Amino acid sequence: MIAHFIQHRGKGHWVLAAPLIIGVILFVLTDAIGYGEKYVRPATFFISAAFIWFFDKGHLLLQVGRNINRGQNTLMWIDMKFWAIPFAIAGAISLAVI
Incomplete structure (x- = not known):
């Protein structure tokens, strides 16, 4: 079932892998280092959001104003950069x- 949602071209699999690896x-x-795990979850989400946004060149979309990766780098038919917002x-x- 996951193979249906993750297209085999592009970088869409990083949407699922980045939070897991970073976490x-x-x-x-x-x-x-003996520091409490209290802030691991929020830090994981924030770092994953920044990683996904810049990995798929979301900032360039705002500058250029057009989507140059149409049909690639998607997860469940949503562009990878837009997963950074949730x-x-x-x-x-x-x-x-917390």
Whole structure:
């Protein structure tokens, strides 16, 4: 079923992989230095949002004003850069809940 949502061309799989990888790295680092894991989840969402936004050149879309990657770099037919917005909102919500 996942193969249906993730198209085989482009970088759409990073939408799922980036938060997982960044979360594991942050959890291991905070555990290694003895810092509490309280801020790992919000930091994971914020870093993932920035990574996905700049990895798919979302900032250039705002400057140029047109989508040059139409049909590529999508997850569930949504451009990869637009997944950064829900990640940033989830980071803000999880930070407010702490």
